[in-house]
Amino acid sequence: GEDVEQSLFLSVREGDSSVINCTYTDSSSTYLYWYKQEPGAGLQLLTYIFSNMDMKQDQRLTVLLNKKDKHLSLRIADTQTGDSAIYFCAESDGASKIIFGSGTRLSIRP
Amino acid sequence: EAQVTQNPRYLITVTGKKLTVTCSQNMNHEYMSWYRQDPGLGLRQIYYSMNVEVTDKGDVPEGYKVSRKEKRNFPLILESPSPNQTSLYFCASTRSQGGSPLHFGNGTRLTVT
Numbered sequence: 001g002e003d004v005e006q007s008l009f010l011s012v013r014e015g016d017s018s019v020i021n022c023t024y025t026d027s028s029s030t031y032l033y034w035y036k037q038e039p040g041a042g043l044q045l046l047t048y049i050f051s052n053m054d055m056k057q058d059q060r061l062t063v064l065l066n067k068k069d070k071h072l073s074l075r076i077a078d079t080q081t082g083d084s085a086i087y088f089c090a091e092s093d094g095a096s097k098i099i100f101g102s103g104t105r106l107s108i109r110p
Numbered sequence: 111e112a113q114v115t116q117n118p119r120y121l122i123t124v125t126g127k128k129l130t131v132t133c134s135q136n137m138n139h140e141y142m143s144w145y146r147q148d149p150g151l152g153l154r155q156i157y158y159s160m161n162v163e164v165t166d167k168g169d170v171p172e173g174y175k176v177s178r179k180e181k182r183n184f185p186l187i188l189e190s191p192s193p194n195q196t197s198l199y200f201c202a203s204t205r206s207q208g209g210s211p212l213h214f215g216n217g218t219r220l221t222v223t
Binding site: 004008033040041042043044045048088097098100101102103 | 114143145150151152153155158168200202211212214215216217
Protein backbone atom coordinates (compact mmCIF):
# COMPACT_ATOMS: atom_id res chain seq x y z
CA GLY A 1 0.00 0.00 0.00
CA GLU A 2 0.89 3.65 -0.06
CA ASP A 3 3.49 4.82 2.44
CA VAL A 4 5.05 8.10 3.53
CA GLU A 5 8.40 8.03 5.36
CA GLN A 6 10.12 10.68 7.46
CA SER A 7 12.94 10.65 9.96
CA LEU A 8 11.67 11.03 13.51
CA PHE A 9 13.99 13.73 14.87
CA LEU A 10 15.95 16.78 13.71
CA SER A 11 17.97 19.18 15.83
CA VAL A 12 19.26 22.50 14.48
CA ARG A 13 20.86 25.60 15.89
CA GLU A 14 18.80 28.76 16.15
CA GLY A 15 19.37 30.90 13.06
CA ASP A 16 20.42 27.97 10.86
CA SER A 17 18.28 26.44 8.13
CA SER A 18 16.26 23.30 8.86
CA VAL A 19 15.63 20.75 6.14
CA ILE A 20 13.01 18.09 6.76
CA ASN A 21 12.84 15.27 4.24
CA CYS A 22 10.05 12.95 3.21
CA THR A 23 9.67 10.11 0.73
CA TYR A 24 6.43 8.63 -0.56
CA THR A 25 5.50 5.64 -2.65
CA ASP A 26 2.22 6.54 -4.36
CA SER A 27 2.97 7.50 -7.95
CA SER A 28 -0.55 8.91 -8.34
CA SER A 29 0.02 11.55 -5.65
CA THR A 30 -1.42 14.82 -6.81
CA TYR A 31 -1.03 16.97 -3.71
CA LEU A 32 1.76 16.96 -1.16
CA TYR A 33 1.42 18.78 2.13
CA TRP A 34 3.41 19.91 5.11
CA TYR A 35 1.56 20.23 8.40
CA LYS A 36 2.89 21.60 11.70
CA GLN A 37 1.80 20.32 15.10
CA GLU A 38 2.63 22.39 18.17
CA PRO A 39 2.32 20.86 21.67
CA GLY A 40 -1.27 20.31 22.74
CA ALA A 41 -2.70 21.33 19.39
CA GLY A 42 -3.99 19.80 16.21
CA LEU A 43 -2.21 19.88 12.90
CA GLN A 44 -2.08 23.13 10.97
CA LEU A 45 -1.41 23.31 7.26
CA LEU A 46 1.91 25.03 6.57
CA THR A 47 2.07 24.74 2.82
CA TYR A 48 1.29 22.40 -0.03
CA ILE A 49 2.49 21.76 -3.54
CA PHE A 50 0.90 20.24 -6.62
CA SER A 51 2.71 17.32 -8.18
CA ASN A 52 3.33 19.27 -11.39
CA MET A 53 5.47 21.80 -9.50
CA ASP A 54 9.13 21.48 -8.55
CA MET A 55 9.36 24.21 -5.96
CA LYS A 56 7.23 26.54 -3.91
CA GLN A 57 8.49 29.37 -1.73
CA ASP A 58 6.54 31.18 0.95
CA GLN A 59 8.54 33.60 3.12
CA ARG A 60 10.93 31.43 5.19
CA LEU A 61 9.55 28.17 3.80
CA THR A 62 10.77 26.45 0.65
CA VAL A 63 9.26 23.20 -0.57
CA LEU A 64 11.16 21.11 -3.11
CA LEU A 65 9.61 18.19 -4.95
CA ASN A 66 11.55 15.55 -6.88
CA LYS A 67 8.75 13.59 -8.48
CA LYS A 68 11.08 11.09 -10.14
CA ASP A 69 12.54 10.05 -6.78
CA LYS A 70 9.25 10.68 -4.91
CA HIS A 71 11.11 12.95 -2.50
CA LEU A 72 9.70 16.03 -0.82
CA SER A 73 11.58 18.44 1.43
CA LEU A 74 10.73 21.43 3.58
CA ARG A 75 13.39 24.04 4.24
CA ILE A 76 12.88 26.57 7.02
CA ALA A 77 15.30 29.48 6.75
CA ASP A 78 16.58 31.28 9.86
CA THR A 79 15.03 28.73 12.23
CA GLN A 80 13.57 30.26 15.39
CA THR A 81 12.51 28.76 18.73
CA GLY A 82 8.88 29.16 17.65
CA ASP A 83 9.56 26.65 14.87
CA SER A 84 9.90 23.85 17.45
CA ALA A 85 7.14 21.40 16.59
CA ILE A 86 6.38 18.12 14.86
CA TYR A 87 6.22 18.42 11.08
CA PHE A 88 4.12 15.98 9.09
CA CYS A 89 4.48 15.24 5.43
CA ALA A 90 1.30 14.00 3.72
CA GLU A 91 0.20 13.03 0.24
CA SER A 92 -3.14 12.73 -1.49
CA ASP A 93 -4.32 11.53 -4.87
CA GLY A 94 -7.08 14.10 -4.59
CA ALA A 95 -9.75 11.41 -4.50
CA SER A 96 -10.31 9.56 -1.27
CA LYS A 97 -7.87 10.23 1.55
CA ILE A 98 -4.66 11.78 2.76
CA ILE A 99 -1.78 9.60 3.97
CA PHE A 100 0.48 11.02 6.64
CA GLY A 101 4.07 10.29 7.57
CA SER A 102 5.04 9.58 11.15
CA GLY A 103 6.19 13.17 11.76
CA THR A 104 9.60 14.77 12.34
CA ARG A 105 10.18 16.42 15.70
CA LEU A 106 12.22 19.58 15.16
CA SER A 107 14.12 20.89 18.16
CA ILE A 108 16.10 24.12 18.26
CA ARG A 109 19.44 24.52 20.06
CA PRO A 110 20.49 27.95 21.31
CA GLU B 111 -14.24 31.82 13.56
CA ALA B 112 -13.88 28.76 11.32
CA GLN B 113 -13.03 25.76 13.43
CA VAL B 114 -13.32 22.09 14.21
CA THR B 115 -14.34 21.49 17.82
CA GLN B 116 -13.76 18.23 19.64
CA ASN B 117 -14.95 17.30 23.10
CA PRO B 118 -13.72 16.32 25.56
CA ARG B 119 -10.02 17.30 25.37
CA TYR B 120 -9.07 14.66 27.94
CA LEU B 121 -10.85 11.48 28.92
CA ILE B 122 -9.90 8.67 31.27
CA THR B 123 -12.17 5.65 31.32
CA VAL B 124 -12.22 1.94 32.14
CA THR B 125 -12.28 -1.04 29.84
CA GLY B 126 -15.72 -1.78 28.43
CA LYS B 127 -17.46 1.49 29.32
CA LYS B 128 -19.01 2.97 26.18
CA LEU B 129 -17.93 6.48 25.28
CA THR B 130 -18.48 9.07 22.57
CA VAL B 131 -16.10 11.77 21.39
CA THR B 132 -17.94 14.58 19.65
CA CYS B 133 -16.71 16.56 16.65
CA SER B 134 -18.38 19.58 15.11
CA GLN B 135 -17.33 21.92 12.28
CA ASN B 136 -18.82 25.27 11.31
CA MET B 137 -17.42 25.53 7.79
CA ASN B 138 -20.12 23.55 5.95
CA HIS B 139 -17.53 20.98 4.93
CA GLU B 140 -18.68 17.80 3.20
CA TYR B 141 -15.72 15.64 4.18
CA MET B 142 -14.94 14.69 7.79
CA SER B 143 -12.50 12.17 9.19
CA TRP B 144 -11.17 10.69 12.42
CA TYR B 145 -7.50 9.89 13.04
CA ARG B 146 -5.54 8.45 15.90
CA GLN B 147 -2.00 9.54 16.60
CA ASP B 148 0.45 7.18 18.28
CA PRO B 149 4.20 7.70 18.85
CA GLY B 150 6.24 6.67 15.81
CA LEU B 151 3.14 5.79 13.79
CA GLY B 152 1.98 9.21 12.69
CA LEU B 153 -1.72 9.66 11.99
CA ARG B 154 -3.81 6.69 11.01
CA GLN B 155 -7.28 7.12 9.64
CA ILE B 156 -10.10 5.41 11.55
CA TYR B 157 -13.22 6.38 9.60
CA TYR B 158 -14.19 9.07 7.15
CA SER B 159 -17.37 10.52 5.71
CA MET B 160 -17.77 12.06 2.28
CA ASN B 161 -21.18 13.57 3.16
CA VAL B 162 -24.28 13.11 5.30
CA GLU B 163 -25.19 9.44 5.78
CA VAL B 164 -22.05 8.34 3.88
CA THR B 165 -19.29 6.80 5.99
CA ASP B 166 -16.37 4.49 5.15
CA LYS B 167 -13.68 2.61 7.00
CA GLY B 168 -10.18 3.98 7.11
CA ASP B 169 -7.04 2.01 7.93
CA VAL B 170 -7.80 1.12 11.57
CA PRO B 171 -11.60 0.96 12.03
CA GLU B 172 -11.78 -2.03 14.42
CA GLY B 173 -13.40 -1.15 17.74
CA TYR B 174 -14.87 2.14 16.52
CA LYS B 175 -18.15 3.37 15.10
CA VAL B 176 -19.17 6.69 13.58
CA SER B 177 -22.33 8.36 12.35
CA ARG B 178 -23.05 11.33 10.09
CA LYS B 179 -26.66 12.34 10.59
CA GLU B 180 -25.95 16.02 10.06
CA LYS B 181 -23.32 17.76 7.99
CA ARG B 182 -21.65 19.54 10.90
CA ASN B 183 -21.30 16.62 13.36
CA PHE B 184 -19.26 13.44 13.16
CA PRO B 185 -19.10 11.63 16.53
CA LEU B 186 -16.68 8.79 17.22
CA ILE B 187 -18.13 5.97 19.32
CA LEU B 188 -16.21 3.35 21.25
CA GLU B 189 -18.77 0.73 22.25
CA SER B 190 -16.39 -1.28 24.45
CA PRO B 191 -13.07 0.55 24.84
CA SER B 192 -9.90 -1.44 25.43
CA PRO B 193 -6.43 -0.30 26.60
CA ASN B 194 -5.03 -0.53 23.06
CA GLN B 195 -7.36 2.34 22.15
CA THR B 196 -5.46 4.64 24.47
CA SER B 197 -4.31 7.33 22.06
CA LEU B 198 -4.61 10.92 20.87
CA TYR B 199 -7.58 11.35 18.55
CA PHE B 200 -8.11 14.05 15.94
CA CYS B 201 -11.16 15.00 13.98
CA ALA B 202 -10.65 16.84 10.68
CA SER B 203 -12.77 18.28 7.92
CA THR B 204 -12.40 19.74 4.45
CA ARG B 205 -14.56 21.21 1.73
CA SER B 206 -14.20 18.13 -0.47
CA GLN B 207 -11.57 15.48 -0.80
CA GLY B 208 -10.22 16.92 -4.05
CA GLY B 209 -6.96 18.07 -2.58
CA SER B 210 -8.35 20.72 -0.25
CA PRO B 211 -6.28 20.74 2.94
CA LEU B 212 -7.73 19.33 6.14
CA HIS B 213 -8.74 21.48 9.11
CA PHE B 214 -8.01 19.74 12.41
CA GLY B 215 -9.53 19.90 15.86
CA ASN B 216 -7.26 20.25 18.89
CA GLY B 217 -7.41 16.59 19.77
CA THR B 218 -8.83 14.31 22.46
CA ARG B 219 -6.40 12.41 24.65
CA LEU B 220 -8.06 9.16 25.67
CA THR B 221 -6.74 6.79 28.34
CA VAL B 222 -8.41 3.41 28.81
CA THR B 223 -7.38 1.54 31.98
